[in-house]
Amino acid sequence: MFSLRLPLLKTASLWATGLALALGLAATPAQALRIKEVAGVQGVRTNQLTGYGLVVGLDGTGDQTTQMPYTTQSLANYLQQMGIVLPASVASSLQLKNVAAVVVTAELPAFAQPGQQIDVVVSSMGNAKSLRGGLLIATPMRGADGEIYALAQGNLMVGGAGAAAGGSKVQVNHLNAGRIPSGAQVERAVPSPLQTGDFVTLDLNTNDFQTARRVAAAINSRMGAGLANALDGRTVQVRAPINTNARVSFLADVEEIPLEASVPAAKVVINSRTGSIVLNQAVTLGPCAIAHGNLSISISTTPVISQPNAFTQGATVVSQQSSVEIKTGQGKVIQVPASPQLGDVVRALNTLGATPQDLLAILQAIKAAGALNADLEVI
Template structure:
């Protein structure tokens, strides 16, 4: 019997668990922060690196060369670089080799010789990279320059086995990591020591936060040291001496900051039905009616036998008898009073007895009616 029905009301409190952590009792503590928690120095960031290489030493789980010709071509090119010339028309079909894409993050201020972690992902149809070794692979930036070299044994967090046409796989076998498998070969120029100013970029654009960052710096270092240029950037006068500038930025990042109250926002995950709201969410007086619709479909097989006077060649036929039932629960009209605190909002929504999936529709309707005082974001 196949059954399609809306789940009974439950788990609403779990869907709002994170929201309950932000109740007014802990609001004052949650608003205290440092400048380094909300802003970063412009130009001080990591850079993405990528490369193409080969993983060797696989136990027959590599690429099928007949379907992935570039794996054989890459191996032939590598052997030619090692001084091994293959005869014309040689058909390489290695089962222990896989073509991979290698990615890494080059940290800010990275210097030649520094080790970085790399991630290796299969680019073909290899069954598993477990037990493989990445041969030397250059990692390039967006400018095409080589900034690091990667090589080493892969760590794959999974396992698999197959026999007789059956297979079992645990976790993901076509990707792995090499801790410290990359070595930096070139440093990335940084504008940190250039100019008379440093710019602080806020993680989220907010005029109130930008003003408070500038005020915190001016109180500690003197009036006129910092200026909020817009809702995202704060410009600070900095010393020219490199050693003094590093100490200057370290002191600025550790300055205390009183964050403004966060803008009211409700975040809805349309795929999972999760709903999270912050402590600024409020409700205006409203009335909501909610009911559940349940559709039940059952299928019963029936056998139809040929009659006594059936023509020759008549056969027994199996038919399906479908039974469809639709039921709808009544939804009483519930009055929701004005709520200025998150706890009251949660209690009002729990009173509706709605599942997280139904809650999405209710919140959208409240927003359209002007009763939900918050930004509704669907991800």
């Protein structure tokens, strides 16, 4: 016998705790932000670099070359660059246990100049058991345009350990990826549009016309009238000095200008996979009534044995007899009053005694009824 229960609504202390935390954060008075925290200078950005390389010096934990032919081919190509040419028959039969093919990634910071060091991440792309103790040989790092912007090389730092013997295995953390601090040297600088033109464009982190207007007004009030204009809900155009040093000083002052935070658009974010629900301080509820209860489905199976009479040609037969029982808990209707503040919304939802999974459906129903004054976003 087994029982299948479908709880529609039940008490969840975790949900109450989460909403209480949200209430506490929302109760904090609005703090003045700086422009640098809501916007960035257009064109000042990082660039993604990637490369393919080999890690050598492993303790027998490298790729199984019979299944990873590109590791053998890569090593043969590397040896050829070093002046060592292997016959094709020898190169194809190499059994390399101390070499692993890897993908190397890095972020090239804005304004990075040749000779500067950046960190790189090295990840196995084959069936290597571990990269611990390996050395990444010189690997060109290319940008989206295919040009080489950095050269990576160095000893890997792998934050894990593992051991195996006699069919038993113990492993702590992940062994197939590591990091090389300052493991790449910048070879080429990326041109920046910061010093070109009479204007500098600020890109807001979120699309909000109110924030764009406040940023432009704050700049004009502090730096001079008519310098900044909000082009749309995402960008603000600012007239900046032509001189290089003066422009940098001007932008440094602009980034430090205080900005009163605006109230964001009311939004409820729902993670359908984990059941997480987050409400911002602008969410309000209209008056509504919600009914909830419990539904229980029980399925029981009893074996039934049919025994034939003596001296007959019959056979013993075992069959199953199943019964299905559905129980519905006593449902009730809860009146939810109008909730103009996040604290009121939290208290109203807590009175339902619902789990986060239940609230996924309840909030959607409240929204469909027109009582939830917020946008629902499912991630």
